[in-house]
Amino acid sequence: MILALANQKGGVGKTTVAVNLAAALAERGRRVLLVDTDPQANASSGLGIRVSAERSLYAALVGRVPVEKLLVKTPFGLDLLPSSVELAGAEAEFLELPERERLLQRTLSPLFSRYHFVLVDLPPSLGILTVNGLCASQGVIIPLQCEYYALEGLSLLVRTLRRVREGLNRDLFLFGIILTMYDKRNRLSREVAEEVRRHFRGTVFEEMIPRTVRLSEAPSHGKPITVYDPRGPAAEAFRRLAKEVEERARQEKASG
Numbered sequence: 001m002i003l004a005l006a007n008q009k010g011g012v013g014k015t016t017v018a019v020n021l022a023a024a025l026a027e028r029g030r031r032v033l034l035v036d037t038d039p040q041a042n043a044s045s046g047l048g049i050r051v052s053a054e055r056s057l058y059a060a061l062v063g064r065v066p067v068e069k070l071l072v073k074t075p076f077g078l079d080l081l082p083s084s085v086e087l088a089g090a091e092a093e094f095l096e097l098p099e100r101e102r103l104l105q106r107t108l109s110p111l112f113s114r115y116h117f118v119l120v121d122l123p124p125s126l127g128i129l130t131v132n133g134l135c136a137s138q139g140v141i142i143p144l145q146c147e148y149y150a151l152e153g154l155s156l157l158v159r160t161l162r163r164v165r166e167g168l169n170r171d172l173f174l175f176g177i178i179l180t181m182y183d184k185r186n187r188l189s190r191e192v193a194e195e196v197r198r199h200f201r202g203t204v205f206e207e208m209i210p211r212t213v214r215l216s217e218a219p220s221h222g223k224p225i226t227v228y229d230p231r232g233p234a235a236e237a238f239r240r241l242a243k244e245v246e247e248r249a250r251q252e253k254a255s256g
Ligand code: ADP
Pocket: 009, 010, 011, 012, 013, 014, 015, 016, 017, 042, 124, 180, 181, 182, 209, 210, 211, 212, 213, 215, 216, 217, 219
């Protein structure tokens, strides 16, 4: 199952969910590839990996290096296709390329059969990199922060998903909404979570990612939370989320 983490808002938890869900799925014995498409490369550095343009997804997208050569085996049981800042020029650079929305799909397709899950971490925009990510994916996971403006911008994202479905990727579907930075002691946080659940019902994952400082510390140690703080509440939340994600993936497959 190929799943993109999408939300054009920055700081909502896309990368945190991508990295830690990938690690939790790997911990369950799944074969997992994490694809970092954000020029800020937070998913890569969060796993302790920094690469130059020639060793990053960029080199594969422009056809300079075969993608297999760029895969990094992490010590956490998952593979990473790392990003680098050169992807920031993608908007302008890809403009001239034929079928520029399908570059990522074409780049990744030889890898798909090797993995149970491919998680694609997207940048905070609705530009060409995000469209490439949506074009290459089967399902979309939308992280929403449990705060007042959670739903702001969501209609624009939903419109983008619809446009991609109509033009580029017919089968793209909303795999699930994940509530992040949940603080059970905070009334607003609880209210937002309830409202989102009322609005989107079964689409929202049961599991919510708690707000904890350990989750914000882990990237600077280059480790997923399941390794940095393996017995903490966030690690346990990601383990339960991984189980839910596997369950949904199984149902999706069964329903065709
Ligand atoms: P995005 O990829 O959507 O921009 P990030 O995952 O990078 O968002 O998260 C933004 C910031 O918030 C980061 O500094 C991250 O460490 C922090 N953060 C994300 N999720 C949590 C959480 N559940 N608890 C505490 N801090 C979090």
